[in-house]
Amino acid sequence: MGDSITPRFGNMKAFLGIVAGAGASYGLYKLLSSGSFRKSRKGARNDSSNVSGLNLQPGSLLAKVSGLDVVCAPVTSKTVDVASAGNLEPKHIKILLSCLQTSNNLDDKCRILLTLGNAAAFTVNQNLIREYEGIPIIAGLLSDPAADVRVQSLNALNNLSMNIQNQEQLTVYFPKMFELIETSPVNSDLQLCALRLLTNLSVTDKHQHLLKDSIKLLLSLSVVSNETLQVQTLKVLVNLSSNPDMMDDIVQVQAPASLLLLFDPRTVPAVLVRLLMFAGNLKAWRPSAQVADELRQKQDCLFRLMLDESSQLHGRVLPLLSHPEEEVRLQASRVFT
DSSP: OOOOEEEEOOEEEETOOOEETTEEEEEOOOOTTSSSEEEEEESSSSSOOOOEEEOTTTHHHHHHHHOOOOOHHHOTTTTOEEEEEGGGHHHHHHHHHHHHOOOOOOOHHHHHHHHHHTTTSHHHHHHHHHHHHHHHHHHHGGOSSOHHHHHHHHHHHHHTTTSHHHHHHHHHGHHHHHHHHHHTTTOOOHHHHHHHHHHTSSSSSSSGGGGGGGGHHHHHHHHSSSSSHHHHHHHHHHHHHHHHGGGGHHHHHHHOGGGGGGOOSSHHHHHHHHHHHHHHHHTTOOOOOHHHHHTTTTTTTTHHHTTTOOSSHHHHHHHGGSSSSSSOOOOOOOOHH
C-alpha cells in the first residue's frame, strides 16, 4: 500500500523552506516543526490536503522543487533533488514571496531569499518578481535584525537590478543602502553586497544624481577598507566620475588626504587600475577659471587634493608609468598627460 502525506498546519513558519543550491539551482528542505509532515497509511492514494490555501499534491511547489512525488519518507537535505531555478513557474514565485512575508525564522528567510536571488538571474523571473510586487517585499528585509538576512536581501536585489525596469523601483532604497554601508562593520559582507548593488545601479547616468550625497562616504571607505571593498568602492566612483554632470558634486566633496597614498606601486593592481581610472576621469574635467577659484576656497576638497596646481598627484603617478602591469601603465599615462 502506498504512503500518503497529511500536512498539519500550525503556523506559516512551520510550512515551507527552500534550500538554494550553488549557482542557479535549488532544492526543497524540510523546514517544518515536529509533526508538521506525517506519513499516513490510511490509503493508497495521495491526499491533496490544503495548507493555508496551497495544495500539496503532485505538480505543486513541494513536488516540483524537490523533484520527488509528495509521498515517501520525510524529506531531508540528503534526499532532495535539485532543479534549475530557471524552471520556477509564476505560481512558485508567488508562493515564495508569500512565505517570505510570513516567516519569522531566520534560516527560512535566508533560504527563500537565496532561491529568489538565484531565480532572479533569469530575465523572466526578474520581471515576474517585479510584477508580483516582490521588490518591496525583498527590500523590506534590509531592515531585518539578522545580518545574514540583510545580506541575502542585498544579493537578491543585486540580481534584480540587472533589469532596467527594476532599477526604477530600487532607487527608492538608496538611503537604506547608504545607511547599511555607513553603519555596518568595515569590510563586512553587508558593506560589500551594498556596494555591489550600488555599482549596478550607477552604471547608467539616469540615477547617478541620487548618489551624490554618498561620495564623501565612498572616498573615505576607499582609504580604510580592505582590497576587495576598495575595488568595489572605486567601481562606483568610476561610474559616477564618468558622467560630466556629476563632476561639480564630486570635486567639491571633502576628501581624505590619505587617498593620495594609494597611488603607490605597492598598491594591488586591481585597486590601482580603478583608482587611476577615477583620477583620469577627474583630470579630463576642465573647470572654468571662476569655478576653479571657488573650489580653491573649499578646504580639503577633492579638487584641491587631486586637481589643483598644488596637488601632489602628479608626483605620485610618475612612478606608476613604469609599473609591471600594462593596464596600470595605461591608466597612469592617462592621468599624467
